[in-house]
């Protein structure tokens with residue numbers, strides 16, 4: 222037991238130079254704080270391990286997340302400024318102003334238009350394409366790990382990111398796990414394609430593709446590898462088309478992402494192409510065509526957002542506190 226079992230109060234310093242403004246999120250392992258940096262003269266976000274969970278495994282995982290994010294520079298991935306090891310491990314992130322996709326889905330009765338869904342999917346594809354190119358998989362794509370920052374999707378939370386390879390069962394967030402994550406096995410880029418697909422499924426319908434999961438499921442630490450608790454290993458997901466009438470290419474793209482067999486899923490670029498074709502053309506969009514010298518026909522710049530879309534999927538609400546049902550990752 223330590224004096225830091227309760228979250229830090231406003232005014233406390235979580236690390237030298239970082240004063241707590243408030244708690245943003247607390248789950249079984251981590252606390253995320255809104256902090257003030259006098260040096261930068263701006264708000265930042267500080268992610269730390271809960272004091273009552275301070276063990277080598279979680280500390281290593283947090284420090285690894287911070288160092289990995291510091292090396293990543295991409296418009297659809299959150300930026301990390303600093304990774305502090307002592308006295309308490311803390312990762313300092315840029316503050317993303319905007320609601321998580323989970324908060325948007327909770328608060329908005331109106332269903333997200335298809336063009337917004339396609340744009341969201343393209344942003345996720347873009348982030349995953351980059352991350353995969355740097356040798357890492359995200360493995361925890363879900364609405365609470367995506368923030369809508371002024372119409373631009375930003376992916377958060379690389380805490381279980383790792384290179385492709387074999388993984389033990391149940392690592393990730395229970396209701397969102399690809400079958401190969403649930404049963405344990407080889408995780409690849411196709412595992413994140415599942416993650417994009419399930420995130421879009423929920424964004425489109427407000428529901429998950431399998432019964433038996435609540436999208437607000439609390440974290441449960443007692444479920445490692447318990448096969449009977451994974452409907453995704455028992456039966457095929459329902460079609461997104463069963464819950465919402467959508468353009469057929471969109472329905473097909475999402476359903477394909479949720480194929481049981483990873484090799485039957487589209488690649489990230491194939492998925493991006495399918496989603497791109499669903500974006501409306503803007504007047505004069507031909508001016509946005511790219512033509513590389515010897516690459517054949519002109520190519521549209523993927524995901525150039527029609528200007529009206531930026532405001533569309535923003536509702537201005539703040540990221541909320543929330544539980545998590547994520548199982549802990551092994552240290553790679």
Ligand SMILES: Nc1ncnc2c1ncn2[C@@H]1O[C@H](COP(=O)(O)OP(=O)(O)OP(=O)(O)O)[C@@H](O)[C@H]1O
Pocket residue numbers: 245246248250251252253266268299314315316317318321365366368377378379380540541543544545546547
């Ligand atoms: N850079 C940021 N800007 C604004 N809010 C953030 C930022 N990073 C995290 N948050 C908020 O904190 C929440 C938790 O952050 P994160 O997902 O990194 O932590 P976690 O403990 O690994 O979460 P979980 O296990 O619930 O997925 C996010 O869902 C979001 O609401």
Ligand SMILES: [Mg+2]
Pocket residue numbers: 365366377378
């Ligand atoms: Mg998260």
